[in-house]
Amino acid sequence: MSQAVTRSVTAGGPGLLASLDPLLREWLPRQRWFSGKGRPVTGFSLVAATELLPGDRKLGLYHLLVRAHQPLTPVHDTVPHPGDCYQLLIGVREALPPRLAPALIGHVHEGQLTGRTVYDALYDPRPAEVVLEALRTRARIGGLRFERRDEIRPDLVPRVVTAEQSNSSVVYGDTFILKLLRRVVPGVNPDLELPLALAKEGCSRVPPPTAWMTAELDGESYVLGVLQPFVQGASDGWELALRELAKGEDFSAEARALGRATAEVHTALARALPTVTLGHVQLESLVNGMTERLESAAQAVPALGPYVPGLRSAFEALADLASEGHTWTAQRIHGDLHLGQCLRSPSGQWWLIDFEGEPAKPLAERRMAQPVVRDVAGMLRSFDYAAHSAGGPPQPEWAAACRAAYCTGYAEAGGGDPRTDPVLLRAYETDKAIYEVLYEARHRPDWLPVPMSAIHRLAAPDTA
Incomplete structure (x- = not known):
């Protein structure tokens, strides 16, 4: 050979x-x-x-x-x-x-x-x-x-x-x-x-x-x-979550362990590669991009129309904090984190895989430093999707428990609790849900109610 x-x-x-x-x-x-x-x-x-x-x-x-x-x-x-x-x-x-x-x-x-x-x-x-x-x-x-x-x-x-x-x-x-x-x-x-x-x-x-x-x-x-x-005998995080959900089993302990794993990866990336500070100018550009994606999606998906003011307020709240002098740290992150990008070994260890980022985006954008909460928001949305995908009625309580446990685990590993920065977390989760609405409307219309349920929650004035 x-x-x-x-x-x-x-x-x-x-x-x-x-x-x-x-x-x-x-x-x-x-x-x-x-x-x-x-x-x-x-x-x-x-x-x-x-x-x-x-x-x-x-x-x-x-x-x-x-x-x-x-x-x-x-x-x-x-x-x-x-x-x-x-x-x-x-x-x-x-x-x-x-x-x-x-x-x-x-x-x-x-x-x-x-x-x-x-x-x-x-x-x-x-x-x-x-x-x-x-x-x-x-x-x-x-x-x-x-x-x-x-x-x-x-x-x-x-x-x-x-x-x-x-x-x-x-x-x-x-x-x-x-x-x-x-x-x-x-x-x-x-x-x-x-x-x-x-x-x-x-x-x-x-x-x-x-x-x-x-x-x-x-x-x-x-x-x-x-x-x-090759992680022999490993379970895909998405399939594992659906199996546990179908059996009526609690997934909070796994979500908490996955939160710890995510924080460990973020901490190591911050040590290995440069970090940057996002100030008013950088946040203004970020918020403008989120707002433009909202406006474009609302034109393509009329169901978003009634929620646009509430969703826009998520981005405006972030812009207001930036104008008051708040700054955030940005670093290299996974870039496309969800349950399907995670493996659980038979011994119980969680692994993160597939660091390519969102393939449709330009390579330079995928390599940009970003707040870690972008990864966190992707995982929180993944729990929500799982709660709607197990074959029975949606189980929002299951998703809420997993989301809380994930954030707790993230904080336990030294990552800082994402819930302590609710304005930034809401903005990124809103941006992700808007992307999901556009994707489902184009490719899987039957799935549109899943992100729309999140849109309803995120557009509420008391979400933060």
């Missing part, structure tokens, strides 16, 4: 892309991680193509970075953009065995791969082994760079994670999990940057990166994937 990796060369891309273009136009928009849903793909341009296993053999493997071109939408696109760049691992065979049927991309009828079958190679153990071997040996293949901090055994059996994700993951022998980023952008990705910083601080609440892969292209670096220890 290592011999195949070291002899690989950058592939001649135009002919390869011509072979794949008609198939990718159909296959790519169906993927969970494709961000341009609702708009047709009008074409592709090749960013990079690297041959990992020769395509003229029984099994070929190509690593591709392709830019998908789509028509602009007047509502969402204010300036032209070149299209999103996606990372693809393309396997090539004469025919697919039945076990690989879910991975099928299509049968090639033109170009250099004519007569061959192409598929998503992550479903195939052999290509997945090639990627792990490249990480293990710190390989350099074309513009691809494979790095590692710790030793990796060479005999770990891979299996793809089939659960729907915004990226793709492969587990190796219940020892490691590789998260392969699908939509990639140049620059420092927080999904590698923050776990590395936390590992140096000795923070035990985040699995430390074991290895990672990047691409160096035209003087720019792209983070492509991160290999971390």
Whole structure:
């Protein structure tokens, strides 16, 4: 395997892309991680193509970075953009065995791969082994760079994670999990940057990166994937909460422990990376952004209309404090924290994962210092969602108990009780609920009552 990796060369891309273009136009928009849903793909341009296993053999493997071109939408696109760049691992065979049927991309009828079958190679153990071997040996293949901090055994059996994700993951022998980023952008990705910083601080609440892969292209670096220890037997926080809720079990103790874990991560990030002070000018910009999002959402979702004055008051109260001279500390945070971004090990320890932030936002914005209460607000909203999602009637009392326990745990770990800054907490929770209303109205109208119930609460004058 290592011999195949070291002899690989950058592939001649135009002919390869011509072979794949008609198939990718159909296959790519169906993927969970494709961000341009609702708009047709009008074409592709090749960013990079690297041959990992020769395509003229029984099994070929190509690593591709392709830019998908789509028509602009007047509502969402204010300036032209070149299209999103996606990372693809393309396997090539004469025919697919039945076990690989879910991975099928299509049968090639033109170009250099004519007569061959192409598929998503992550479903195939052999290509997945090639990627792990490249990480293990710190390989350099074309513009691809494979790095590692710790030793990796060479005999770990891979299996793809089939659960729907915004990226793709492969587990190796219940020892490691590789998260392969699908939509990639140049620059420092927080999904590698923050776990590395936390590992140096000795923070035990985040699995430390074991290895990672990047691409160096035209003087720019792209983070492509991160290999971390696999927390065997861990429960996803969202699924765990729903199971306990369905059984009528109290979740307060877990919420409290999760609050402590969150505070420990925030404290370690504040030690590892610079913090800043937000004064009147910075808060004015922040409040303006929240207010603009409210106005835009109210235009798109008429149900928000009656609540706009009350919701705007949440932001105005924050602006008033800033004008009186109040300041707040901002630091690096998780950026997209909710129950689904947490794992509970069989021993009861909570872990935080997936530090990529909200993928739809620009990378520079995801790396900005922000008040920690933004993460807290995301988790509080997640408890509310869980209370509406267990299959029975909503259980607001369950959510309220979890929210209180989470804040208590956060304070116990030295993070400061978020409830002692009610104006800031209300503003961030309001901003999050407005985002949820817009998302649900566009994508899951049946779920709209969930954030609207929070909107009703947050718009009340005595919420703070």
